[in-house]
Amino acid sequence: MTALQDLLAFQTETEALGQIAGRLGWDQETMMPRGAAAQRGDEMAAIESVLHARRTDPRIGDWLAACDGETLSQVDAAKLRHIRRSYDRSCKVPGDLAAELARVTSVSQGAWAEARERDDFAAFAPVLARVVALRQQEGQALADGGSTYDALLQDYEPGASAAQLEAMFGEMRPRLVDLRGKVLEKPTPKGLAGTFGEAEQLALASKLALTFGYDLSRGRIDKAVHPFSSGSGSDVRITTRTSPTDPFNCFYSTIHEVGHACYEQNIDAGFALTPLGQGVSMGVHESQSRIYENQLGRSRAFTGWLSARMQEVFGDLGLPDAEAFYAAVNRVQKDFIRTEADELQYNLHIMLRFDLERALISGDLPVADLEGAWNDRFRADFGYEVPKPSLGCLQDVHWSIGLFGYFATYSLGNVYAGCLAEALRRDVPDLDAALAEGNTVPATAWLGEKVQRHGGLYEPRETITLACGQAPNAGPLLDYIETKFSDLYDL
Template identity: 65%
Template structure:
């Protein structure tokens, strides 16, 4: 076998072990007995150690040196790009640190969940302090003299830099604050649904919504968790949602959001399976798929008209008189604390808060013990009202407990990408509104499949978006969409 063949065979085995680790993580959030947390942490720590040894195996360096990229096809060269990038990063992190991070973050998930249930940040702060300490150590190793936060960001959005994101986010913030101010001065008040909405009916509706977008149940399943997420890839892509009997939109749009992520993984070229190219190219691109499904498609006037009829069939009269009122209710700009429940106008302000705070923690400018106070002060400054309890504030997201520093900005970047894709999608599909009015988002998903999803990691993140959108990445399509949609809804 050639050096390239040897390298890819080794890589497929590593990807298989990573898939097992991912399945253990899914189980921990959905079905694992509570008393198994310590044992699960040991398992994950052992797997992380094995994976780190494989990812830093000196043979990878030898194979990389022996491969002549000029003799490879486009896919082969993309595989080499990813493997070189990942090997360079992995060899900078000591095996001891990789195992310790896996052990601590696995335990931290349970500590966070209990602290969140008790609204007690102080109970979580010592564990988070340890996570931050380890992530700072990892960032310093990865940065190799460069910017520590950029080194962490590169795990989720290769090639992105925090200074570029800051400039983009500043342009967004100014326009979003102005739009929100105009809406706040409007006299329109959309109605709210009147429940209760039984959990079992919500879950039946969630499955119907997944069907509407073409989720492949033969390669997936739907469960519930504290924080909705998607896990897996290829032939096993699982999603979760959550249920509130007073708020069905939480379940429905969390489901559509996670279906968007799952469709990306299910849509990647099957021949790429268990290789570096056989997964989403970045979290920003991944988020573009979930957000365009959730918002531009799922919250459109056409699709909500269909959803209104289905809810009437299943729940009867739930306090909203007609389709137009329902469309306004689904898209209501409202006060609230939870990022995942935020409306389109204010969602990105939640992300920018987290982006700024986590950069300060990694830089050493913000101690974990001061995090709750800093969060609450920033939230009140941005949103105009105080945080009422920790579970609605600093404890609401699982991300920091599992060490996902550098992940949050990809949510807003995904919204920007989705804006670019939506402009191209609507131009390419003149019958899109008719399809959505029938509750059929599959033609739109087919366009996304062909334009973005099937490529997996074949191209750089921005390249795949710019090729699909037919234009450079810019915040303007997203802002134009938001101005037009909410300007019409609120008469501003």
């Protein structure tokens, strides 16, 4: 075998082991008995030790050196780019630190869920402080004297920097805040009335998943405290959650996670268990989940179809017509939860988290002061008080599992989605007619062809640029939001 063949065969086994680790994480959030948390932490640490040893195996360096100068196909060159990036980064992180991070974040996840349930941030703070300290160590090892936060950010959006994201947020904030002020002066549209059974919600959620192209022969839907998608290739699982008074929480969480899952399911099958066999970045991943959820799922055309399906299941919804239903789906109101936020206010939630997590990683914000800092910032940004931690700094799972640098990719995904939606409507002018019939195929097929099938073949921004015909920028997203909500609120 050639050096390239040896390297790729070795990498296939590493990718397979990574999928097994991901399955352990899925089980922890869905099926695992609560009492197994400590043991699962040890299991996660053990498999991370094996993975870290493989990712830093000296033979990888030898194989990469032997491949230098060879004539490579575009696909093989892309595979080597990912392997080299992973090898260089992994070699900077001590193996015992990688294992300890896996163990602590596994245990921390359970501690977060219990603290959230009890609204007790003080009980969780020492665990979170340990996670932050470990991620600081990792970031410092990766940064080589540069920005610790930027080093961590590369795990989620290669090539991005805090300075770039800060500039993007600086462009977005004034227009969003101005529009929000105008909208909140208007009457709030009526919401749904009544209660909605869990079994019925989950049944309709499954129908929505199928409507958006999720292949249940290679996936499954379960419940979790915080909805997520897990896996790639032939085993891609999602979770959702239910609320007896807010079925939109279930339905749009499901559509969102289906966007992630379809990205993974639609990657070129030849890329399976290679570095190209997963989404290229979290920003691009979020572009798929957000365009499925918002530009498609919350569109006037699709909500007309969804309104009829909900009436078939639940009967009277307390709304007079499809237009009132559309307004209810998209209503802007005072709330606390990021995952339930409307498109207008969502990115303001991300900006809050972006600033706070940078302060945590830099050491400017001690973990013990996080709850107060969150509440102060929320009051300044949104104008009202956070009543309890589960509606504030304990609402998201991300920091408990060490995902510092992740939050900004949600807004980056929104920006990418805005660019993709503009290009989609240009290429598929009769899109609304299809969505009004519950037919998402013209949209999902376009996304499959333009974005999803490529997996990690291109770099993140390159993926969006090739799909849209121009480099991504915040303009299309901001224009879309202003047009949509100006129409909804008669501004």
